[in-house]
Amino acid sequence: MTYCLGLQVDAGIVFAADTRTNAGVDYVTSYRKIHTFRPADDRVFVLLSAGNLATTRELIDQIGRDIEQAPGSPNGASLLSASYLFEAAEYVGRVSRQIQERHEPALSRSGVSGETSIILGGQIQGRPPGLLLVYPQGNYIAASPETPYLQIGETKYGKPILDRLADTRHSLSQAATLAMVSLEATVRSNVTVGTPLDFALYRRDSLALPESIRMEQETPYYRSASEFWQTGIVDMFSRLQPFPSQQQPGPQQGQ
Amino acid sequence: MTYCLGLQVDAGIVFAADTRTNAGVDYVTSYRKIHTFRPADDRVFVLLSAGNLATTRELIDQIGRDIEQAPGSPNGASLLSASYLFEAAEYVGRVSRQIQERHEPALSRSGVSGETSIILGGQIQGRPPGLLLVYPQGNYIAASPETPYLQIGETKYGKPILDRLADTRHSLSQAATLAMVSLEATVRSNVTVGTPLDFALYRRDSLALPESIRMEQETPYYRSASEFWQTGIVDMFSRLQPFPSQQQPGPQQGQ
Numbered sequence A, B: 001m002t003y004c005l006g007l008q009v010d011a012g013i014v015f016a017a018d019t020r021t022n023a024g025v026d027y028v029t030s031y032r033k034i035h036t037f038r039p040a041d042d043r044v045f046v047l048l049s050a051g052n053l054a055t056t057r058e059l060i061d062q063i064g065r066d067i068e069q070a071p072g073s074p075n076g077a078s079l080l081s082a083s084y085l086f087e088a089a090e091y092v093g094r095v096s097r098q099i100q101e102r103h104e105p106a107l108s109r110s111g112v113s114g115e116t117s118i119i120l121g122g123q124i125q126g127r128p129p130g131l132l133l134v135y136p137q138g139n140y141i142a143a144s145p146e147t148p149y150l151q152i153g154e155t156k157y158g159k160p161i162l163d164r165l166a167d168t169r170h171s172l173s174q175a176a177t178l179a180m181v182s183l184e185a186t187v188r189s190n191v192t193v194g195t196p197l198d199f200a201l202y203r204r205d206s207l208a209l210p211e212s213i214r215m216e217q218e219t220p221y222y223r224s225a226s227e228f229w230q231t232g233i234v235d236m237f238s239r240l241q242p243f244p245s246q247q248q249p250g251p252q253q254g255q
Helices: A053-068 A085-109 A159-165 A172-189 A220-239 B053-068 B085-109 B159-165 B172-189 B220-239
Strands: A003-009 A012-017 A020-022 A028-030 A034-040 A043-051 A116-124 A130-134 A140-142 A149-153 A197-203 A211-215 B003-009 B012-017 B020-022 B028-030 B034-040 B043-051 B116-124 B130-134 B140-142 B149-153 B197-203 B211-215
Touching: A003 A043, A003 A116, A003 A130, A003 A172, A012 A043, A012 A116, A012 A172, A034 A053, A034 A197, A043 A053, A043 A149, A043 A197, A053 A085, A053 A116, A085 A116, A085 A130, A085 A140, A116 A149, A116 A197, A130 A149, A149 A159, A159 A172, A159 B172, A159 B220, A172 A197, A172 A220, A172 B159, A172 B220, A220 B159, A220 B172, A220 B220, B003 B043, B003 B116, B003 B130, B003 B172, B012 B043, B012 B116, B012 B172, B034 B053, B034 B197, B043 B053, B043 B149, B043 B197, B053 B085, B053 B116, B085 B116, B085 B130, B085 B140, B116 B149, B116 B197, B130 B149, B149 B159, B159 B172, B172 B197, B172 B220
Parallel strands: none
Antiparallel strands: A003 A012, A003 A149, A012 A197, A020 A028, A034 A043, A043 A116, A116 A130, A130 A140, A197 A211, B003 B012, B003 B149, B012 B197, B020 B028, B034 B043, B043 B116, B116 B130, B130 B140, B197 B211
């Protein structure tokens, strides 16, 4: 599986993804799931992908080719031709669906799904930054101030911490920290999501390539933040009021 | 949906469940999902159910009838005839499968699944207490010292906190507190899981009915524990080291 997260704050957008890919538990490998495009100075796009790895590969390759061959792109559009971020999402959704449809007969005979979900974020000059989720069917939804994050893949383990903490007033650095905590919880609970973790931090209105950071299990910051969080949770748990039952509270509780 | 959790510690077993049931989002109601049987002084059983509500209802009713009519039970066995807890699981699995099979033709025509998953725990005199998960197919698995909990229904949101904290050395009261934290995280993140929450605390070797506790959203302990946890998480997050990026850390961070 995969866990990808986009988190939009006033200061910009944080993209985060694990790198684990598996075709059955006996073929587990590591792939980069964050793809960055800056086809011109006035626009930057970041794509996160979850789903069929071949569909994603072909999609990323066609997006690159459509940029190179613009304005005569084989798909009749490209990330260069979008005037709004949602037009880029429509384009990505259309290309994704075409790829899935072309392979569907062969894949369904093998009982394999060719579906892929995409998180697309970025900015086009003169417009606000945006964060969208493109479904395998080609339609899309957007992050909003009420729900400033979008997730694809193995999303549930890392959702409670986002529901507790996500806040558009966070700095970009704080949003990245929160994304890391959400991914770390998922890595702990699900073996199909694993390190290294990739982060891309896009600063609002910079129109620059996002800052890219990779964290391994042994990266000092990742390791110390994980330990800090785990120790803190254990400590908080020990300080919770005893459960209102007739049972004896434990030795470590109710101090 | 539903979230049910069984958590076994050296001191006994905690059972916990939400009460929300939905047949589509426009028919959301509240049902008790913890069912307790103490058919004789030498045995006690607790069942948690997730899945088709009608299958569960019929299963619970048949288990009750089989106890009343033992030893001539219509299903040829009952919770009274089990000498081991796993025999009770086999019996429950068999009755569950029979019910599902009888309704399957009609249900599948309506595109409805009749499947139900059961967590079965308890103790028979002279044997250790046990905690088992009975699949819709009738087979079962057991909790173990390495993984002392079993979950059914909407399991993923509440799993990270169990992976961080579950410990068989916890007291029964601590285990109940942990179960509550796991359920609370799920209630926050998934609207199909909701209060009131039911808890049943079985003390090892008591062979007595478990202590039963219900918590509403407004129950003072639940409310204060929720707030304590939320405040603690926010505080911990503010004390995490700043993310190792070139971005400015936020005003509330890196103190």
